[in-house]
Amino acid sequence: MTNNTLGSQTRRLLAVSLLAAGLGGGMPTVQAQTSSTQGYQLPDLGSTSSAVTSGDEYRLGRAWLRQFRARTDQWQDPIAQTYIRSMLARLVPYSGVHEHLIVTLVDSRLLNAFAVPGGVVGVNAGLFASAPVEDEFASVLAHELGHLAQRHYARRMERVEETQLPTMAAMLAGMIIAAGGGGDAGFAAMMGSQAAFMQDQLAYSRRFEQEADRVGLEAMAKAGYDPQAMPEMFRALQKMAALQGGNPPEFLLTHPVTQSRISDTQARADQLTSPPAPADDPAYAMIRARALLMLNPNTPEQAMPQLRQNDPPPAALRYLEALMAADTRPDTALASLDQLASEYPDLSMIPTTAAQVAYDAGRREVALTRARRVLRLSPNYFPAQWIEAEALLQTAPAQAFDVLRDMSSQYPEDPNVFGLLAEAAGRSGHEDWGQLARAEQLQLEGRIDTAIRRLDAAKEAAETSGDYAMASRIEQRRQDFLGYRETMRNF
Structure with missing residues (x-):
């Protein structure tokens, strides 16, 4: 690739996020999300910049998420996603972060995690492979929450008075490149070698890294995680970087680990109380088993030795064996999962996995029966809700439509929920709802022009059926979408 091509692609990518930065009130969000964020505020901790407001950060973060989804491959695993949400819910009360968080999982074996202004937390599947215990994984999440709590993105813009938001957008555009493993994998890999560019756009100052470490360590200790896991994770990353030479883990491109940083983190961790050794809880190792299996789609047998390396609880090994047997021996897998569920009745992921099998x-x-059994005990357990909706879509589309309409209110930023709702609406004779749901899915995935065309079809269907209230609602959403597109074009 020539330097001219590189320059044009870089400018094109930066322009996309620069445009997203100016969305303002035209940002396409579903109605439930709009109403829930009117009082949105970020904590004003330390020497923060007031020029980039919390509302700016929220809109920029949501716009960035749509661009990110359009350019990367997502890891669709409701069980893993819900588990990470639960970890964040455990850490958030002690981290100083108050906004509603959205978790996005990336189908990439590269070791990386990130947090974007506005409460977007991303995790590569590869992080599970490199964090053998839950506390080490939690240390990465806690560190990222520290960056959000201290508003480091906004504070980096203090020196740039008139172009703070565009500069922030350009920095976030680099994160799309850094995510790797997505649609522009070759371009991302090539850009990964441009260390100066990446460092200029993404690298936090040493002070910010120390602040995020401090906030993260304190949150870990208060949430019941072992703060010693953070310096331990840093040592593992440093060793990994040494072994990989000129291609360190992605996480280190934006969060460089030095010996002095490890020493500082160790000294702080030594001042905090470590919790007692946890009981033999296999939950994290089971989620890790799911990630390892996903990362080895063509050679699933490699997942088992990788999981065994770190002496996981025996139940996690049995869980992985059941996952590996599911395709060819579902009865064996179900019997094993049922036995595990009886031994660990509080782990909803086990019977939900059986329902998925x-x-x-x-x-x-x-x-359907198995999923509903889980929901009787855990009514809001998203993975079981998802399986119930999938099963109803095949057996009772009208019921699936009702279930998924409720789910779309619960999860207004999840494009997959709207995608399934579109199918249920189409199969149950709700053409206007089907077009509207598909449009919402498309705009959440960053495909705004296609989404607008869907809304046009939805309005026509509503008017044909005589549902003018729905037609009016669709027209309002269409105006929101047009405002989004027009704002981008004006730039």
Whole structure:
């Protein structure tokens, strides 16, 4: 690739995020999300910049997320996603972060995690492979929450008085490149070698890294995680960087680990109380098993030795064995999962996994029964809700439509929920709802022009059926979408 091509692609990518920075009131969000963020504020900690407001950060973060989804491959795993949400919910009360967080999982074996202004937290599947215990994984999340709490993105803009928001957008554009493993994988890999560019756009100052470490360590200790896991994780990353030579883990491009930083983190961790050794809880190791299996789609047998390396609880090994047996021996997998569920009745992920195995084996009614059994005990457990919706879509589309409409209110930033709602609406004769739901999915995925065309079709369907209230609602969403597009074009 020539330097001219590199320059044009870089400018094009930066322009995309620069445009997103100016969305203002035209930002396309579903109605439920709009109403829930009117009082949105970020904590004003330390020497923060007031020129970039919390509202700016929120809009920029949501706009960036849509661009990110359009350019990277997502890891669709409701069980893993819900588990990470629970970890964040445990850390957030002690981190100083108050906004509603959105978790996005990236289908990439590269070791990385990131937090974007406005409460977007991203995790590469590869982080599970490099964090053998939950506390080390939690240390990365706690560190990222520290960056959000201290408003480091906004504070980096203090020196740039008139172009703070565009500069922030350009910095976030680099994160799309850094995510790797997505649609522009070759471009991302090539850009990864441009260390000066990446460092200029993404690198935090040493002071900011120390602040995020401090906030993260304190949050870990108060949440019941072992603060000693953070310096331990840093040592592992430093060793990994040494072994990989000129291609260190992605996380280190933006969060460089030095010996002095490890020493400082160790000294702070030594001042905090470590919790007692945890009981033999296999939950994290089970999630890690799911990640390792996903990262080895063509050679699933490699997941087992990788999991065994770190002496996981035996239940996690049995769980992975069941996952590996699911495709060819579903009865064996179900029997094993049922036994595990009886031994660990508080882990909803185990019976929900069994429901998913049954669904994948074509046993829709069995999957539905199993999912509903989980929901009776945990009514808001998203993975079980998802399987219930999938099973109903095959057996009772009208019921699936009702369930998914409720889910779309609960999860207004999840494009997959709207995608499934679109299918349920189409199969149950709600053409206008189907077009509207598909449009919402498309705008959440960053495909605004296609979304607008869908809204045009939805309005026509509503008017044809005589539902003018729906037609009016669709027209309002269309105006929101047009405002989004027009703002981009004006730049």
